[in-house]
Amino acid sequence: MAARPQHPADPKYYEALNWIKERVSSRPKIGVVCGSGLGKFADTLEDVTSFDYKDIPHFPVSTVEGHKGCLVFGKLNGKELVCMQGRFHLYEGYEASACAFPIRLFKLLGVEKLALTNAAGGLNQNYKLGDFMLVKDHLNLPALMGLSPTLGVNDLYWGPRFINMHNCYDQELRDLAKKVAAEIGEEKIQEGVYQCQVGPCYETVAEQKLAQAAGVDALGMSTVYEVVAARHCDIKCFAISMITNICNPSYDVVTEVNHEEVIECATTRGDAMVKLISAILDKW
Numbered sequence: 001m002a003a004r005p006q007h008p009a010d011p012k013y014y015e016a017l018n019w020i021k022e023r024v025s026s027r028p029k030i031g032v033v034c035g036s037g038l039g040k041f042a043d044t045l046e047d048v049t050s051f052d053y054k055d056i057p058h059f060p061v062s063t064v065e066g067h068k069g070c071l072v073f074g075k076l077n078g079k080e081l082v083c084m085q086g087r088f089h090l091y092e093g094y095e096a097s098a099c100a101f102p103i104r105l106f107k108l109l110g111v112e113k114l115a116l117t118n119a120a121g122g123l124n125q126n127y128k129l130g131d132f133m134l135v136k137d138h139l140n141l142p143a144l145m146g147l148s149p150t151l152g153v154n155d156l157y158w159g160p161r162f163i164n165m166h167n168c169y170d171q172e173l174r175d176l177a178k179k180v181a182a183e184i185g186e187e188k189i190q191e192g193v194y195q196c197q198v199g200p201c202y203e204t205v206a207e208q209k210l211a212q213a214a215g216v217d218a219l220g221m222s223t224v225y226e227v228v229a230a231r232h233c234d235i236k237c238f239a240i241s242m243i244t245n246i247c248n249p250s251y252d253v254v255t256e257v258n259h260e261e262v263i264e265c266a267t268t269r270g271d272a273m274v275k276l277i278s279a280i281l282d283k284w
């Protein structure tokens with residue numbers, strides 16, 4: 001196999017990295033991506049240095065409500081973290097590679113473990129509004145249709161051409177999360193399979209039935225791109241979906257779902273999410 005290069009082929013990464021290094025001395029080993037309406041976690045950090053995405057060279061910008069668009073360096077009980085307060089989605093017009101950009105920047109900064117949160121529709125009919133689902137696997141529909149952050153010439157600096165996705169949501173990190181949830185008395189914990197579709201349409205009944213048949217528990221429009229990019233460069237991943245709406249795969253009932261409802265649920269359960277994520281990351 002060819003030797004791993006010393007630097008990424010694309011200079012964009014170094015331009016962004018150098019810009020950050022000139023402004024913050026923190027070199028966190030933990031990265032966090034906050035989903036829709038779930039950015040509050042970053043507001044609870046201490047010793048914070050925060051950058052608007054628009055100011056960081058080559059960094060994409062957030063366009064969706066509930067995604068503030070700040071890269072936040074801070075401490076959780078003395079532990080250094082870097083946190084994306086807002087992420088990017090393909091329905092915003094971004095290529096999947098835009099979702100990989102911050103994750104690769106994390107890698108260059110020294111991040112080894114990544115925690116991701118998202119807002120998702122609960123397809124599993126046992127799920128309740130406000131439940132937390134530890135993601136154990138995903139169904140990456142965009143990748144099955146030819147959209148992936150790793151399309152094109154492979155830069156061996158990041159990782160191999162072909163990416164192993166077994167255990168991509170790390171089993172040990174999931175087991176730890178279950179233990180921590182029990183310790184803090186968080187009972188609304190599920191574990192399941194997350195499906196990503198490009199969006200921005202929420203799923204039709206037929207699409208929900210297809211996902212159900214495939215063993216999917218929750219539906220969203222994000223996360224998998226970041227996980228593919230992270231696994232490509234050997235960052236361990238852990239993800240939690242907040243169930244912000246309940247999907248109803250039936251023609252007998254008309255279900256109204258909208259982003260306001262998603263944000264409202266994420267906000268209502270925001271403190272519980274902060275408590276859970278903080279307790280988990282405290283053990284990393």
Ligand SMILES: O=P(O)(O)O[C@H]1O[C@H](CO)[C@@H](O)[C@H]1O
Binds near residue numbers: 223
């Ligand atoms: O996955 P996050 O970014 O949390 O947001 C989810 O909520 C939005 C839809 O309401 C979509 O962006 C979907 O992906």
Ligand SMILES: Nc1nc2[nH]cnc2c(=O)[nH]1
Binds near residue numbers: 247
């Ligand atoms: N695809 C999808 N994304 C969501 N994000 C929050 N809720 C949903 C949902 O029901 N479907």
